[in-house]
Amino acid sequence: MSSKRFTKDHEWIEVAGDIGTVGISDYAQHALGDVVFVEVPDAGREIAKGGEAAVVESVKAASEVYSPVSGVVTAGNAAIVDQPGLVNEAAEGAAWFFKLKLANPVELDDLMDQAAYDAYLKTLE
């Protein structure tokens, strides 16, 4: 059972202790197509919930990645900067975008769990 939580903009966050790992969903990578460029935030950057945190570009378009919660970035994933195509292969795993220290864990309650997100995706079909 996945402990991930999702936003309507197709970001996911998985929390261990007070550190959250953020990425884009498999649905999002599929919708984007071949990812060719990624920009991730540097450690130490303060990000508000819903704020622009990262950039993901496919051959055709650039998209912003928004932070599902507020916090301070502890790490950006250099692996996807070097190999953007990894986002297409492992969006909900190794191709996470950044980790952050949560400022306000209560914000997680606003997000969807896997079942709610799956139901949300059905409404988009």
Added chain:
Amino acid sequence: MSESHSDTPLLTVPLDALHRELGAKMVPFAGYAMPVQYPAGVLAEHLHTRSAAALFDVSHMGQAEIRGAKAVELLETLVPGDIQALGIGKTRYSVFTNDQGGILDDLMISKLADDHLFLVINAACKHADFAHLVKHLGGKVELRMIEDRSLLALQGPGAAVAMATLSPEAISMTFMTIAEITVAGIRVLATRSGYTGEDGWEISVANADAERLARAILGAPGVKPAGLGARDSLRLEAGLCLYGSDIDTTTTPVEASIAWIMSKRRKAEGGFPGAAVICKQLAEGAPRRRVGIQPDGKAPARAHTEITDEAGNRLGEICSGGFGPSAGGPVAMGYVPAAFAAIGTKLKLVVRGKAMDAHVCALPFVPHSYFKG
């Protein structure tokens, strides 16, 4: 992808069912439902075109013909290209200009006979182009919009190998020639041309035969379908202009760096709309130029990205830009003042509020590979 906001239902091309069978993602383009990509995706389709061969459906584009003793002479009153000097059986790239020297559309002109020209024009411009032809040439020549034919493009270094299995006569054609030939047993009008920078053919075929021809070509060795997404990244790497992005009514052929479409005679004689403006620019230089722009970093710079000098003064905008799969990184074209058009000139591109290093570079990004015989 934005949806069409028009109330008019989308038109479908004769190969619509085949595209859907092949799993294409269909999107609105110039009023038509067109395949932007197949399940392989834009990146794979692009790379396959550069390494093997791909079949594109460009049936949304307009086809037209002009017949009459004065066809050549009269078409020259609308385009700056040298159609008199164009040999029978030859194809040439040109533009329709307006009185200000701006570009109404770009097109391919083929001479089937001294009194018979075949035109391929852009989908979004085709009705305006035809009205333009009727307005200026109507009554003096016979004009026909060809509505009953599809247009397929087979492109890539493997196109000739694939074509050899379907039409021995096609492979004796050279770049920018046109001929009525038989492909897979079907009579077609083919030009050895395309818009990817690769060898290949554009094939005009009766709608009734289009699917049979497409299936035969897709069945030839090495050929896979490719959509309009790959066609766009291929033509950008090839440094070729997309109407509406790189050229429009506000850009002259000189500014667009396509003055090579004019011969010495046409430059000297004029006699086409906007000739005064264009010939003055030829003599004195255009105030701005379309140039290749190489971002120094990895971030793609898309259309409308601001271009500045190193001090941050605005110079112009990117007109086409993105990731070049064969170039292996970002590629772009944009308009800059003449003083900044020299290859190697350092520029800044403002991407998401940040000024990124870039420089003016030679076009194309990927060398053209045409079959010149």
